Amino acid sequence: MSKRADLISVAEAIQRISQKFQRMPGETVPLEVAPGRVAAAGLASPEDIPAFTTSAMDGYAVRAADLQSATADKPCKLRITADIPAGFWPAAVLGEGEAMRISTGAPLPEGADAVVPIEDIIGTPDDAGRPLPESIAVPGPAEPGAYLRPAGQDARKGDQVIAAGTLLGASEIGMLARLGLAEVDVCMKPRVAIFSTGDELVRPGQPLSPGKIRDSNGPSLSAAVNSAGGSAHYYGIVPDDREMIRQLLDTIVSDGADLILSTAGVSVGAFDYVRAVIEDSGALDFWRINMRPGKPLAFGAYREVPYFGLPGNPVSALVTFEVIVRQAIARMLGQTGDVHLKLRARLEEAVLGDGRESYLRGILREQNNMYYVRLTGGQDSGMLSSLIQADVLVVVPAGTRRLEQGDEVSVIMWI
Ligand code: AMP
Numbered sequence: 001m002s003k004r005a006d007l008i009s010v011a012e013a014i015q016r017i018s019q020k021f022q023r024m025p026g027e028t029v030p031l032e033v034a035p036g037r038v039a040a041a042g043l044a045s046p047e048d049i050p051a052f053t054t055s056a057m058d059g060y061a062v063r064a065a066d067l068q069s070a071t072a073d074k075p076c077k078l079r080i081t082a083d084i085p086a087g088f089w090p091a092a093v094l095g096e097g098e099a100m101r102i103s104t105g106a107p108l109p110e111g112a113d114a115v116v117p118i119e120d121i122i123g124t125p126d127d128a129g130r131p132l133p134e135s136i137a138v139p140g141p142a143e144p145g146a147y148l149r150p151a152g153q154d155a156r157k158g159d160q161v162i163a164a165g166t167l168l169g170a171s172e173i174g175m176l177a178r179l180g181l182a183e184v185d186v187c188m189k190p191r192v193a194i195f196s197t198g199d200e201l202v203r204p205g206q207p208l209s210p211g212k213i214r215d216s217n218g219p220s221l222s223a224a225v226n227s228a229g230g231s232a233h234y235y236g237i238v239p240d241d242r243e244m245i246r247q248l249l250d251t252i253v254s255d256g257a258d259l260i261l262s263t264a265g266v267s268v269g270a271f272d273y274v275r276a277v278i279e280d281s282g283a284l285d286f287w288r289i290n291m292r293p294g295k296p297l298a299f300g301a302y303r304e305v306p307y308f309g310l311p312g313n314p315v316s317a318l319v320t321f322e323v324i325v326r327q328a329i330a331r332m333l334g335q336t337g338d339v340h341l342k343l344r345a346r347l348e349e350a351v352l353g354d355g356r357e358s359y360l361r362g363i364l365r366e367q368n369n370m371y372y373v374r375l376t377g378g379q380d381s382g383m384l385s386s387l388i389q390a391d392v393l394v395v396v397p398a399g400t401r402r403l404e405q406g407d408e409v410s411v412i413m414w415i
C-alpha cells in the first residue's frame with residue numbers, strides 16, 4: 001500500500017477513537033467535588049420543582065376574577081386577611097374580595113390565582129416590613145397566573161434534568177442540590193500516565209547543561225489532561241534505554257493507567273526504543289493524519305493499555321492533544337456531543353493552507369455581532385508564546401491552499 005493511502009482525515013481519526021475507547025465505570029462523589037466531573041447516569045427529578053406554586057414577586061395574592069372591572073379611576077378594594085412570608089405555609093384560604101400580602105418565593109394560598117406586585121398597588125410603595133394594611137386598592141385587572149411560578153415550572157416529577165455524559169458545572173450542581181441530592185454518580189476519571197522522550201530534555205527545576213532544554217510537554221500535557229477531566233500522572237523523562245523504558249511502562253501499567261501518553265521522536269531517535277518495547281508487549285499503529293500541526297501520530301496499546309505517541313514540538317503536542325487525544329478522554333468520560341465550542345468568524349487577513357486540515361493560532365475580535373479573527377503571527381510549532389496569545393484555533397479545511405480576507409472560517413475556542 002502506498003504511504004498516501006494510509007493518510008486519514010481528522011474526522012476519521014476521531015471516528016476510530018470513538019470505537020476504541022469505552023466509558024469508565026461510575027463512582028459516587030459528594031457534590032462539593034463534583035464540578036468538572038461528568039454524570040455517569042441520567043438524573044430524573046423525583047418531584048415537581050418547585051413542589052408548590054409560589055409568588056414570583058413581593059405583592060398581594062389575589063383572585064383574578066375579583067379584579068375584572070378594576071381601573072385606575074375605579075380601583076378595586078380588597079380586604080387583607082393574612083401575611084405570607086417565604087418559608088411559611090398559608091393557613092387560610094383566600095376568599096372573594098380578599099387579598100393576602102405575599103413575599104417572593106412564598107407559597108400561593110389556596111383560592112388565589114394571581115399576584116399583583118407591590119409596585120402596581122396604589123399607595124403602598126415598598127411596604128416590606130410595614131404593618132399589614134387593612135385593605136389595598138388595585139388599579140387594574142390581573143391575568144390569571146400573573147407573577148406566579150407554577151409547581152413543576154423548573155422540572156416535573158420524572159423529567160430528566162441531567163443527561164448521562166453532562167459535564168457538571170455550577171448550574172448542574174445547583175439543580176442536584178435543588179433535587180435534594182448530596183452525592184452524584186460520575187464517571188471515574190481516567191488515569192493518564194505521561195512521559196517525555198528525548199536526550200535534550202531536563203526535568204523542570206533541574207539545572208540545564210549546554211544543548212539541553214526543559215521538558216515543557218510533561219507539565220503542559222498534565223495540565224491539558226486535568227482540564228479535560230482526566231487525572232494526569234507525570235512520570236518524567238525516559239532515557240534511550242530499552243530496559244528502563246520497559247520498566248517505566250510496566251510501572252505505569254501496574255499503577256493502573258487507563259491511557260498512556262508520550263511526546264517526541266514519533267518516527268526516529270529515542271522513540272525507536274519506545275516503539276520496540278511497545279511492539280514487544282502490545283501493538284503500535286502509525287496514524288498519518290492529514291492535519292497541521294501533527295506529524296504521524298503513534299497509536300497502540302502496551303499490555304492492553306491504550307497509548308498515544310504525540311509530536312515533540314510544544315505547540316504540536318498540545319494541539320494534537322486537543323484535537324485527537326481529548327476525544328479519547330471525552331469518550332472515556334462518556335461525554336456526548338462535541339467537546340469543542342466552535343464559532344464562525346471572518347478572516348481579517350488572507351491565510352495560506354498546505355492542503356492539510358490546519359489548526360492555526362488566532363486572535364478573536366467581536367464587532368457588531370460578528371466575530372473577526374487574525375492569526376497570532378508566527379505559526380512555528382515551537383512557539384508556545386503564540387499559543388498563549390491565541391483565543392482560538394482557526395480551522396483551515398483540508399484541500400485549501402488559500403483563504404481570502406473576509407472569508408468565513410470555523411474557530412475552536414482555545415481556553
Ligand atoms: P521531535 O518530535 O523529537 O522531533 O521533537 C520536535 C521538537 O520538540 C524538538 O525541538 C524537541 O527538542 C522538542 N521537544 C521534544 N520533546 C519536548 C518536551 N518534552 N518538551 C519541550 N520540547 C520538546
Ligand code: MG
Binds near residue numbers: 198269312
Ligand atoms: Mg526528538
